[in-house]
Amino acid sequence: MASLLGRFCRKLVVPGSAHGSRMISTTACDSEAVKSLNLYSAINQALHIALETDPRSYVFGEDVGFGGVFRCTTGLAERFGKNRVFNTPLCEQGIVGFGIGLAAMGNRAVVEIQFADYIYPAFDQIVNEAAKFRYRSGNQFNCGGLTIRAPYGAVGHGGHYHSQSPEAFFCHVPGIKVVIPRSPREAKGLLLSSIRDPNPVVFFEPKWLYRQAVEEVPEHDYMIPLSQAEVIREGNDITLVGWGAQLTVMEQACLDAEKEGISCELIDLKTLLPWDKETVEASVKKTGRLLISHEAPVTGGFGAEISATILERCFLKLEAPVSRVCGLDTPFPLVFEPFYMPTKNKASSSSSLSSPLKKKHYLIMGLHVWCRYWMQSSPLLITSHSICFFR
Amino acid sequence: MATSFSATLPLHGSQENRLLLPPIRLAPPPSSFLGFTRSLTIPSSRRLYHAHAARRSPVVGVQEVVKEKKVTNSLLITKEEGLVLYEDMILGRSFEDMCAQMYYRGKMFGFVHLYNGQEAVSTGFIKLLTQSDSVVSTYRDHVHALSKGVSARAVMSELFGKVTGCCRGQGGSMHMFSKEHNMLGGFAFIGEGIPVATGAAFTSKYKREVLKQDCEDVTVAFFGDGTCNNGQFYECLNMAALYKLPIIFVVENNLWAIGMSHLRSTSDPEIWKKGPAFGMPGVHVDGMDVLKVREVAKEAVTRARRGEGPTLVECETYRFRGHSLADPDELRDAAEKAKYAARDPITALKKYLVENKLASEGELKTIEKKIDELVEEAVEFADASPQPGRSQLLENVFADPKGFGIGPDGRYRCEDPKFTQGTAQV
Numbered sequence: 001m002a003s004l005l006g007r008f009c010r011k012l013v014v015p016g017s018a019h020g021s022r023m024i025s026t027t028a029c030d031s032e033a034v035k036s037l038n039l040y041s042a043i044n045q046a047l048h049i050a051l052e053t054d055p056r057s058y059v060f061g062e063d064v065g066f067g068g069v070f071r072c073t074t075g076l077a078e079r080f081g082k083n084r085v086f087n088t089p090l091c092e093q094g095i096v097g098f099g100i101g102l103a104a105m106g107n108r109a110v111v112e113i114q115f116a117d118y119i120y121p122a123f124d125q126i127v128n129e130a131a132k133f134r135y136r137s138g139n140q141f142n143c144g145g146l147t148i149r150a151p152y153g154a155v156g157h158g159g160h161y162h163s164q165s166p167e168a169f170f171c172h173v174p175g176i177k178v179v180i181p182r183s184p185r186e187a188k189g190l191l192l193s194s195i196r197d198p199n200p201v202v203f204f205e206p207k208w209l210y211r212q213a214v215e216e217v218p219e220h221d222y223m224i225p226l227s228q229a230e231v232i233r234e235g236n237d238i239t240l241v242g243w244g245a246q247l248t249v250m251e252q253a254c255l256d257a258e259k260e261g262i263s264c265e266l267i268d269l270k271t272l273l274p275w276d277k278e279t280v281e282a283s284v285k286k287t288g289r290l291l292i293s294h295e296a297p298v299t300g301g302f303g304a305e306i307s308a309t310i311l312e313r314c315f316l317k318l319e320a321p322v323s324r325v326c327g328l329d330t331p332f333p334l335v336f337e338p339f340y341m342p343t344k345n346k347a348s349s350s351s352s353l354s355s356p357l358k359k360k361h362y363l364i365m366g367l368h369v370w371c372r373y374w375m376q377s378s379p380l381l382i383t384s385h386s387i388c389f390f391r
Numbered sequence: 392m393a394t395s396f397s398a399t400l401p402l403h404g405s406q407e408n409r410l411l412l413p414p415i416r417l418a419p420p421p422s423s424f425l426g427f428t429r430s431l432t433i434p435s436s437r438r439l440y441h442a443h444a445a446r447r448s449p450v451v452g453v454q455e456v457v458k459e460k461k462v463t464n465s466l467l468i469t470k471e472e473g474l475v476l477y478e479d480m481i482l483g484r485s486f487e488d489m490c491a492q493m494y495y496r497g498k499m500f501g502f503v504h505l506y507n508g509q510e511a512v513s514t515g516f517i518k519l520l521t522q523s524d525s526v527v528s529t530y531r532d533h534v535h536a537l538s539k540g541v542s543a544r545a546v547m548s549e550l551f552g553k554v555t556g557c558c559r560g561q562g563g564s565m566h567m568f569s570k571e572h573n574m575l576g577g578f579a580f581i582g583e584g585i586p587v588a589t590g591a592a593f594t595s596k597y598k599r600e601v602l603k604q605d606c607e608d609v610t611v612a613f614f615g616d617g618t619c620n621n622g623q624f625y626e627c628l629n630m631a632a633l634y635k636l637p638i639i640f641v642v643e644n645n646l647w648a649i650g651m652s653h654l655r656s657t658s659d660p661e662i663w664k665k666g667p668a669f670g671m672p673g674v675h676v677d678g679m680d681v682l683k684v685r686e687v688a689k690e691a692v693t694r695a696r697r698g699e700g701p702t703l704v705e706c707e708t709y710r711f712r713g714h715s716l717a718d719p720d721e722l723r724d725a726a727e728k729a730k731y732a733a734r735d736p737i738t739a740l741k742k743y744l745v746e747n748k749l750a751s752e753g754e755l756k757t758i759e760k761k762i763d764e765l766v767e768e769a770v771e772f773a774d775a776s777p778q779p780g781r782s783q784l785l786e787n788v789f790a791d792p793k794g795f796g797i798g799p800d801g802r803y804r805c806e807d808p809k810f811t812q813g814t815a816q817v
Contacts, residue, residue: 063650066722089620089656090581090648118580121622157500159563161579329788334501334563335552336784346799 034216039209042184042217043072043149046191047110049221051080054108057145057195059085061095061112069114070151070210096122096148100130100200103143108195116152116204117161123169130200131175144198149191151207152180153245154295154341159334165296165327167243170202171273171305177201178272179226180244184215189224190270197226206245213248229276231283235263238289241280241306243269246293246342253344272302280306281313288319291350293342298326323350467682470749476681477744477755479518480510480737481762483534486543487712489766490533490550494716498774499550502579503564506534508679508711511736512643513538515684515706516611519692525573525610527588530565531643531710532577535613540572543769553776560779561787573608581614582621585640588612589627592638592701599698609637609695617648619662625669628703632670637695639688640666642705643678649714650722666703678706679734682743709734 037045051057059076065087067074077085088095092113099109113119119126126148134142154163170178179194179201181187187205194201232247233254242250247268254264265283269275284290290310292303303324310322325342333340468476487505494503506513509531517526517538528535536546541557549556550564557569565579575591578584588610595608618624619642631638642662646653654660666673672694676687684706691702709731713720744750 062648066650069649087651087656089651090617091621093622094620157502159501159565159579161565162502328784330785331788333561333784335560335779336781339781339784 033219035219036214037184037217038211038214039181039184039187039205040070040072040211042188042215043191043205044074044076045217045219046188046195047073047076048079050108050110050192050195051076051084053221056106057084057108057110058102059110059112060088060099061149062090062114063087064112068112070207072149072205072210073112092118092120092122093125096125096146097129099146099148100125100133100143103130103145103200104133104141106145108145109147110195111146111148113148113150115162115207116150116166117164119148119150119166122148126170126176126200126202127173131173133175133200135175142198143200146200147191147195147197147203148201149203149205151210152204153206153208154332154337155208156337158332158337160332163332163337165204165294167202167204167272167294168296168300168302171302173273175200176273177226178204179270180204180206180272181270182206182244182247182268183209183213185217186224186268186270188217189222190226192221193223193226196223201226204244208245209248224270227271227274227276229270229279230268231265231279232268233264233266235265235287237262237264237287238291239265239267239280239283239287240291240293240347241267241269242293243272244295246295249342249344250293250347253347256344256348269306275306277309277313280310284310284314285317288317289323290318291323291325291347293325293347295327295342297329298324299329301326325350466747466749467686468749473740473744473749474754474758476514476518476685477737477740477750478758478762479514479538480681480740481759482537482543482765483510483513484737485759485762485766486533486537486546486769489547489770491712491716493547493550493770499552499564501563502530502715502717503550504531504715505712506531506710508731508735509643509645509708510534511681511684511740512613512641512678512706512708515678515681516613516639516641516688516692519685519688520609520611522571523573523608525575525588525591525608527575527584527591527610527612528567528577529581529584529614529618530577530579531615532565532567532613536567536569536572536574536577539569539574541567541569541574543765544772545569547766547769547773548776551773551776552778553773554779554783555772555776559783561783575610581618582623585612585614585618585623585627588638589631589636592631592636592695593634596634596636596698607637607696609639609692611639611641613641613643615648616642616644616646616653616662617651617656618642619665620657625665628665628669628671628701631701635698635700637698638701639691639695640701640703642703643708644705645708645710647710647714647723649718661705663703663705671701671703673703673705675705675707678708679731679736679739681736681740711735 047059051059059073061068061073063069064073064085065077065082073085088098095111095113099111102109113122130143130146134144152165152167154165167178167180170176177194177197177199179190180203181190191203194203233251235254238257240250240254247266250266254266257264265287267280267283269280280290290307292306294301294303296302301324303326307322307324311318325347327342328340330340483506487507490499490503490505493499513534517535520526520539522540526535526539533546533550536557537543545555545557546567547556548554549558549560549562549567552560552563554560556562557567557574562568562577565577568574568576575587576584578587589612592610595606595610598604598606598608612627614624624640628640630636631640644653644662648656659665661675663673663675674687674691677683687704691704694700694702709728711728711732741755744755745752
């Protein structure tokens with residue numbers, strides 16, 4: 001239970017950050033000034049820089065004027081004026097369509113959708129218009145200046161409509177990019193890249209990390225390249241692939257596994273569409289095992305795409321079936337959230353990790369975990385979920 | 392009361408670069424507080440809209456229904472009706488206050504949106520409905536459920552996430568459903584409920600006209616001012632007027648959509664005008680006065696029951712608390728809040744009842760005490776109720792158990808022999 005509490009209660013050490021000695025690849029960060037920021041402040045900084053460097057960029061969405069419900073857009077309206085940073089009425093379809101129009105005329109539109117769960121009315125515009133604009137106009141027009149930002153993911157008490165992870169729906173659409181950062185430093189760099197990328201980008205921000213994740217973020221203008229996955233932890237026995245907030249959970253599973261003598265390689269995909277197949281392929285060829293984890297339901301989630309591609313490319317090198325530790329196939333539950341979520345214990349006890357070679361380690365641990373959490377018949381204990389206090 | 396919206400307020404996207412918008416100024420409330428002033432009469436300049444509407448469906452002018460308060464020998468309500476209204480509003484208010492207490496004590500979690508200040512709209516409309524009439528609401532739905540007849544115990548248990556809640560703990564604050572009372576739900580997504588309500592209204596019309604059943608059910612859809620900028624709203628106004636559905640669209644215009652002022656986000660802030668554009672009457676009413684709301688509601692419900700089609704009612708109301716319990720409510724002007732606090736619907740009804748000798752202070756106090764006890768008992772009941780069993784997580788995803796996805800052991804869940812007994816491992 002401590003692990004479940006830990007998921008919700010602690011200030012997080014961001015995976016692959018400078019706190020640990022495990023960081024392998026570093027993002028561009030020289031001797032420039034850095035500041036300890038949480039995720040929403042990093043995104044705020046990125047937006048400030050984006051608006052500063054391009055006079056024809058706009059930020060709009062519901063409630064962005066006063067700073068947004070997650071404070072990501074604080075100070076923008078005061079600094080750049082209400083003509084560039086403004087509130088829109090409550091119509092996601094209209095907001096995104098409007099953004100596509102702005103982008104088609106050569107501006108940069110950074111659209112905020114208040115929660116990723118509300119992006120569905122805009123789904124039509126994104127899939128049918130944004131993704132196909134360049135293609136069907138024969139490159140005469142494009143909406144590359146469009147970036148859609150939305151907070152996604154579970155937060156402990158969100159319920160059905162404040163916790164969804166819709167990335168899989170968008171990954172099925174050729175023509176847009178889907179980017180998900182894992183930490184404040186990544187978020188700033190990736191958001192600036194997304195805004196400046198000549199393609200429409202859907203940028204999902206893990207809302208759980210808005211206040212919880214704190215990291216040293218460089219203050220200058222820097223970009224992290226899209227479609228490049230990062231190996232944030234090297235290992236030899238198994239490859240773990242994830243994105244966004246799920247990486248913190250997987251990091252914990254890696255630490256637990258290390259105690260058992262299993263060395264895990266953890267990869268942050270960063271960009272889901274188009275995703276970096278080469279990095280994952282190279283890693284799986286080295287380790288022979290793959291575990292994918294995401295919060296979205298397992299059926300049809302993006303893990304399925306990764307699994308299929310890796311199987312095609314690395315079939316002969318795989319020593320165990322590709323394992324997916326994901327959310328259950330139900331609507332995102334309210335009270336049952338701890339049972340729905342792919343926790344580190346589910347990851348630790350998944351079949352990929354309990355291969356014949358390490359069976360003695362994992363079977364014991366897996367069974368222990370299984371017994372404790374899944375076989376007790378007493379009613380589940382729900383702890384108080386008022387942890388991430390936001391509006 | 393169309394003058395309450397200042398037409399001179401510069402709207403967003405104006406030509407001048409305005410960094411600061413001037414403070415919102417609303418016209419002062421009508422002088423006779425519970426009297427029926429020009430707010431319900433249709434000024435002659437607007438007869439144009441109603442003339443158009445009249446061609447499609449004859450609208451009985453509201454001013455003919457409503458009597459001026461000067462006629463003292465005919466009061467608007469009887470004593471019994473007054474007490475029912477009072478009790479319902481007090482129930483709504485005490486329940487919401489208790490919700491806030493429970494939230495801050497950690498007994499309920501998630502997003503909770505309270506209805507304080509808007510009780511007149513819920514009571515005014517829903518107390519005219521029968522059990523078989525349907526109500527569709529938004530995330531601010533606790534009081535709509537209570538007015539419709541869902542017991543306070545069931546609603547409180549649902550908020551606590553217990554199995555005795557009206558949705559067995561699955562929905563939470565924003566999803567109050569009740570088959571028995573035809574409460575078709577709270578909807579977390581704004582505007583999502585309106586098409587659902589339109590479909591429900593179609594059902595009653597179909598039952599009456601095609602199946603020739605004796606069905607006079609109407610549907611009432613509640614939603615806010617922010618929703619009136621959403622496409623679904625307009626699509627449904629069109630469909631409802633086209634098919635002449637027995638539905639009433641009630642806009643609870645509390646002027647704020649989280650932090651966005653209605654006046655700054657809407658090209659024409661007078662929402663009632665959008666009804667005639669689609670061929671249905673649009674009425675604006677003071678939503679802080681339950682008697683006015685009730686009069687308008689009577690008219691609209693009667694129209695719908697007679698088969699004359701939909702009505703759009705805009706209730707000017709106000710929420711005393713923030714958007715949700717996590718909202719610090721810093722953006723609204725204190726003067727605005729104070730002004731509406733002075734128009735508290737409960738105080739107003741109390742004053743009316745006492746002044747017109749319909750009830751004594753003592754009787755009203757008894758009602759308040761009774762409601763306090765009811766709400767406390769509801770909390771105790773909710774506290775004592777068990778939490779849902781683990782197997783409930785997988786129930787009701789589909790109608791039949793197949794298609795439940797893959798279990799942790801890699802096999803289909805529905806193949807587990809214990810699955811249909813509800814004892815399968817989750």
